Structure formats: structure tokens, C-alpha cells
Amino acid sequence: MFFQQVYDKSLAQGSYMVGCQKTGEAIVIDAQRDIDVYLDIAKQNNLRITHIAETHIHADFLCGSRELAVVTGAAMYLSDEGGQDWQYQFPHSGVKEGDVIRVGNLTLKVIHTPGHTPESISFLLTDHPATDKPVMIFTGDFVFVGDIGRPDLLENAAGLIGTKDVGARQMFESLKKFAALPEYVQVWPGHGAGSACGKALGAVSVSTVGYEKIRNWAFQYGEDEKGFAAYLLADQPEPPKYFSMMKHLNKTSRPLLIEVPKHSKLSETQFVAAYKKGIKIIDTRSKEDFAAGFIADSLNIQGNNSFATWCGWLLNYEEQFILIAEDRQIDDLTRKLMRIGLDNMYGYMPEVNNLGIELQKEDVISLEVFKTYIGQEQVQIVDVRGAAEYEAGHIDGADHIFVGTLEDHLHKISRDKQVIIYCQAGDRSAIAFSILARNGFQNVKNFSGGMKEWLANQRKTTGLKEITYKTA
Template sequence: MFFQHVYDKSLAQASYFIGCQAKGEAIVIDAQRDIDVYLEIARQNNMKITHLTETHIHADYLCGSRELAAATGAQLYLSDEGGDDWQYQFPHVGLKHGDKINVGNLTLEVLHTPGHTPESISFLLTDHPATDKPVMVFTGDFVFVGDIGRPDLLEKAAGIIGTQEKGAKQMFASIQKFAQLPEYVQVWPAHGAGSACGKALGAVPSSTVGYEKIRNWAFQYGEDEVGFIDYLLDGQPEPPKYFAMMKHLNKVNRPLLVEVPKLPELSKEEFITAYNNGLKVIDTRTKETFAAGHLPGSLNIQGNNSFATWCGWLLNYEEQFVLVANDSQIEDLTRKLMRIGLDNSYGYIADITELGLELETEDTIDIEEFKTYIGNPNAQIVDVRGASEYQAYHVDGAEHVFVGTLPENLDKFDKDKQIVIHCQSGDRATIAQSILAKNGFKDVKNYSAGMKEWMAVDR
């Protein structure tokens, strides 16, 4: 058997290339949208991708199964579980609990594991030349290392009311069945630490059924369904706004993108025209560089592993936008955008100093100045971290506005006071400061070192 784990750090998303070397056939599970990685694996190992499948209708990224099908002619095998409302709306071979996919001498048995979503399935793999016992289970967003999938996304992200309690009950039942699998079976999930699909995902890529039964909180509740559900639904991170669009696009027919686009570098005249016409400018430079000088109205979303997530929070799928980025970054940023279906980039520019436009700066402050605003009636301190982070600990008197929802909560900021913002270590605060500046809040101070420094020093 050939096996390769493909991991996208920017979305903490795992996909799998599994092949039968004797027959030269392979299957890809939960492919990312930039599919060249799988085509190259197949080429290097003299294999043909013949089968494609997904564990469920994903919410956090745009799955590349259809792009791979178009490029290779491979057959799509997708869940037909969950009822009429949870069916893929394009041609595929439907899968039900107990069905099997044969890939050469390998067999993947379908397990219906609802909870995260109603149609969720897992795949129990048997490598017949080696053994007739299962050796791996691909769990999607069902069981992670140290955690399980959240059942509240359909309600919180897609607005489908009443689904989180039902999903939590389904998850409890699915967990009981999962615990009956042999303890030696390897567990390969669709996400790792950093994903918003759970609240405590482990950083190691895989585990075993036995190990999860020992260390995963979800297996410690026995028959206490109420306690299990209460803990599962409590403290889940805010689901990014773009999740609802991903749920839709992964379910219906959509335009395919079988190659990574090449974004054009804009001339000075092209950029200024676009800028004056109101195209949103996403400045991907570091927060320090952005603070030292940036275009008025631009948003600072740094080109790091969180780039796609914050773009998904703050961009919509109808508007065009322009990037400020180095030439060396642009392919990586393009891949990150296409993985969540943000294909409307007009182009990019590398050096804003050559535009001849007046630049703005950000006011960042140190911890000593930050202390002077605590308890000051003329100052408004705003913590832009997630709700669970704020509830766990926050500076006395600090108000809370999560950065992802900040554009809808501008009325919570008081222009008659000195606004002081912070997050954990500055990345979210620079996004927040740029949003506020774009909306007329120019005199905003940013305690960029944030709670990471605050909690480390003697206060």
C-alpha cells in the first residue's frame, strides 16, 4: 500500500493519497482545491488516480474533488446519507453505511458517523495483501486527535436553526460506535491544531482508536449524554463568516479551477485607477511594516498561515480586491485564496512607495502607556480576541468586540474617547485597527504586544 498525508498548514486541513502499488490505482480523500500536489504524487509513483471521495460536505475549505475528477477522469464516491437536505447536487456514486470502495487490493468500508454533519461518513481501510483486518480509519471532522467535530456549525455558520442539539445527540451515538473499533486502528482526521472545526485539536497528525479512548475528552463521559452535549457545545470558537459559502459551493455545481491562477502585477496607473474606484486593498505585509506606512483604507491581513481565514471573514464573494504583496509571496497567497474560493483578485502590487500617494501610519503603544488607560474614564479599551479567550481572562474594564464581527459592530466604539485595542499578540489587533481606520476611527492606539506580554510580566 502507498500512503501520503497531504497537509495544508494555512487551514490545518489534511487530505490523503492512498494507492495500491500492485494495481497502480489510487484514491484521494478530501482533496484541497489546488490539485497539482496529487497529480505530482501520482506521477512520481507511477499511479493513476481512479477514485475520489470526501468525508462530508465541508464548511472550512473548497474541496478539490471535482477539479481532480475533471483532470484525471476519476470517479467521485460521495455520501448519500443524512436525508434529502444533505445530498450532493452533482453526479456521483452514492455511498451508504456498509458500502465498500475497492481500490486495487485495498478496501475502504463506509461508516456513517453523523454529528458534525448529518451526512458525515468515515472510511475504514483494509490492506488485503497484508491483513484482512482494518488498519486505518479516515474520520474527516468526526474524531480528531484529542477532540471531536463540532455540531454547531450548521446553525452558527449556515443559519440552520435547531441543528446543533440534534447533531450533538448524533455525535454521542457515533462516538459509542467508534469506541467498538479495534484499538490498534490508526486514526487519520481531516484537521489538526488551528482549525475552527473543533476547540482543542491536537498538533500531532494521527492517533489510534485506543489512544483516543484514553486521552480524548469525548470518550470520558460514559453514558452521560447530557454532560457530553453540554461540554461539546460550550466554548466553541467563532465560525468564520465564509463557512456558509463553502457549505453551499461544496454541495452544488460550480466553476472549476484546475490550475493555480497567475495574478497580474498591476502597473502604477492600473492600481491607482482600481484604488480610486473603491476596490478593497488587502495589504499582506507584516504588521510592523504596515504600521510604519500604508495606503489609507487598506486592510492589514498578514500573509501568514491565518491569511485565508481572515480574508474569509472580511471579504465577500462578489467584490473584487487588490493585494499588496511581494512577488515571492504571490503564488502562495493565490493558493490560500483559491482554497476557500476567493477567486476575485484583480491583481497585486509589490511596492506602494512608488505610487506617489500619501501614506498613513498606525499608533502602536507599549505596556507602560497601555497601563495609563486602564481605569481612565476618557479611554475605551477593547479586546478583539475570541469570546472564549476574553471570558477566560481579560484586562479589567476592557470591552469585547471580536475582530471578525467588528465591521458589524462599529457602533460599539466611542469616538469621544481614546480607543485602545489589543488581542493576544498583535495580528488580530492590526486587522481591527485597519478596519477602524477605514471606517473613520483614525485616533486608535494599538497595544500590539497584547495579552501575550501582559500575562507574562508582573502587573
């Protein structure tokens, strides 16, 4: 048997290729949209991609199953569970509980595991030349390492009211199927640490059924369904705005993109003309470089592993945009964007200097300067972290406005007071600063050290009077 995980760190998303080396057939599960990685793996290992499968209709990335099917001619095996409202709306081979997908001498048994979504399925793999007992299960967003899939996304991201409570009950029942599997079965989930599809995902990429039954919080509630549901639904991270669009595009017909786009490097003249037309500028440089000099109205979304997620929060799917990025970055950033369907890039520019555009500077302040503003009547301190982070502990007197929804709550930011923003370690407050600057706020300072520096300093002193902690 051939097996390989493909892991996208930017979305903490795992996809899988499993093949029968005797027959040369292979299946890809939960493919990312830039499909060349699977074509290369197949070629290098003398395999043909003959089967394609998905665990559910994904919300956090644009699945590349259809692109892969067009290029390879492989059949798509997708869930027909969950009822009429949860059916894929394009041609596919539908599968349900108990169905078996044969890939050469391998079989994948379909298990309906609703909870995260009504149509969610898992695939239980048996390598028959070696054994007639199952050896792996591909769980998608059902069971993660140390956590389980959240059932509130349909309600909180897609606006389907009432689905989270139903999903929690379904998840409780689905976990019983998982717990009944042999403890030695390997668990290969759809996501790892950093994904917004759960709140406590482990950093290890693989587990076993037995390990999860001992270590995963979800298996510690016995028959206490109410307690289980309450914990499952509490303190989940904010779902990015783009999730609802992913649900739609993964379910319905859409344009396919079978190759990674090659975007144009803009000339100075082209860039300035586009900028004057109002095309949005995304500056992917480091927060330090952005602070030292940035183009007015540009947004600072650093080109790191969180790049796609924050672009999904702040861009819509109709507007064009330009990246400030170096030549060596552009392929990687393009892939990150296409994985969530952001295809409207006008072009890119490697630098901001010598464009004839006056640069602005960000007012970044130190911890010592920040302390002098605490408690002042004409100062508004804003914590731009997630709600659960804020509730767990924040600087006394700080208002909370999550950076992902900041543009929807600008009325909560004073235009008269001195505004100081902070997050955990400066990345999100850099985004927040650029959002506020783009919207005409002039009296903004960024305490870039954030809670990380604040707490480190508190440990060196006695007392924590200036920090508030949530109590049970």
C-alpha cells in the first residue's frame, strides 16, 4: 500500500493519497485546489489517480476534487447523506453508510459521521493483502487529534439558525461509532493545530482510536450529553467570513482552475494607475517594514501561514486587489489565495519605494510608553484578539473588537480620543492599524508587544492589578 499525507500549513489542512501498488490505482481524499502536488506524487510513484473522495462539504478551503477529476478522469465519491439540503449539486458518485469504495486491493468503507455537518462521512481503510482488519480511518472534520469538529459553523458562518444544537446531538451519537472501532486503527484527520474548525486541535498529525479515547476531551463525558454539548459549543473561535462562500462554492457548480495562475508584475505606471482607480492594495511585507513606510489605504496582511485566513476575512470575492510582494513569494501567495478561491489578483508590485507616492508611518509604541496611557480619560484601549482570548484575560479597561470584524464596528472606535490597539504579539494589531488608517482614523497607536510582552513584564513584578481574568 502507498500512503502520503499532503499538509497545507497555511490552512492547517490535511489531504491524503492512498494507492494500491500492485494495480497502480490511487485515491485522493479532500484535495486542495492546486492539484499539481497530487499529479507529481502519482507520477513519482507510478500511480494513476482513479478515485477522488471528500469527507464533507468543506467550509474552510475550496476543495480541488473537481479540478483533479477533470485532469485525471477519476470518479468522485461524495456523500449522499444528510438529506436533500446537504447534497452536492454537480455530477458525482454518491455514497452512504456501509458503502465500500474499492481501490485495487484496498477498500474504504463509508461511515456516516454527522455532527460537524449533516452529510459528513469518514472512510475506514483496509489493506487486504496485509490484513482483513481496518488499519486507518480518514475522519475529515469529525475527530481531530485531541478535539472534534465544531457543529456551530453552519449557524455562525452560514446563518443556518438552529443547526448547532442539532449538530451537537448528532456528534455525540457519531462518537459512539468511532469509539467502537479497534483501538489500534490510525486516525488521519482533516485538520491540525491552527485550524478554525475546532478550538483545541493537537499539533501531532496522526493519532489512534485508542489514544483519542483516553486523551480527547470529547470521550470523557460518558452519557452526559448536555455537558458534552455545552463544552463543545463554548468558546469556539470566530469563523472567518469566507467560510460561507466556501460552503457555497464547494456545493454548487463553479469555474474550475486546473493550473496555478501566473500573475503579472506591474510596472510603476501600471501600479500607480491601478492605485488611483481604488484597487485594494494588500501589503504582505513584515509588520516592521510596513510600519516603517506604507502606502495610504493599503492593508498589512503578512505573507506568513495566516495570510490566506486574513485575506478571507478582509477581501470579498468580487473586488480586484494587488499584492505588495517579492518575486520569490508570488507563487506561494498565489497558491494560498487560490485555496480559498480568491482569484481576482490584478497583479503584484515588489516594493513601495520610488513610486512617487508619499509613504505613511505607523505609530508603534513600547510597553513603557503604553503604560503611561492606561487609565487616561481621553484614551481608548482596544483589544483586537478573539472573544475567548479576551475573556480569558485582558488589560484592565480595554474594549474588545475582534480584528476580523473591526470594519463592521468602526462606530465603536473613537475619532476624538487617542486610540491604542493591541493583540497577542503584534500581527493582528498590525492588520487592525492598517484597517483603521484606511478608514481615516488618525489618532491610533499600536502597542505591538501585546499581551505576550505585557504578561512577561507582569511576571517580573508583584500583583496583577491591571489584568482581568475570567473566573468560573
